[in-house]
Amino acid sequence: MKAANQKSLSELRLKTTSRVEFVDITQQVMEAVRQHQVDSGICTIFCPHTTAGITINENADPDVPRDMTMALGRVVPATWEFRHSEGNSDSHVKSSLVGPSLTVIMDRGKPLLGTWQGIYFCEFDGPRERKFYVKTVRDAGE
Ligand code: ZN
DSSP states (O other): OOOTTOOOEEEEEEEOOSSSEEEEOHHHHHHHHHHHTOSSEEEEEEOOOSSEEEEEEEOSSTHHHHHHHHHHHHHSOTTSOOOOTTSOHHHHHHHHHHOSEEEEEEETTEEOOOTTEEEEEEESSOSOEEEEEEEEEEOTTO
């Protein structure tokens, strides 16, 4: 049963170092989930920014996130004639393409990720100070 002081929401921070960058946050998510002490349930990772996103992809070969950022740059070039005066419309579009959140199944105290899967914070308008949330919901009766 959930203790009265049991944490189920974590706010995590990171500093990005490039305009476009995929940051592997798998270990931060694992640590937050460990602190929540949820054996079985659902975990949501949410990014509260309009020029960033959250995704899952391979984290074994660093060329994969590099190729992802290159491909997204070709899908939505920053040089298009956008109207938004901030000059970061490509970042807003990439943010919506990737999406602001993920839901992961929790099993035996861990996110149920495939062998090659890692969770990425996707920066599209850095470098900046960013944050994301990890929320866990345990199975009824746990
Ligand atoms: Zn903007």
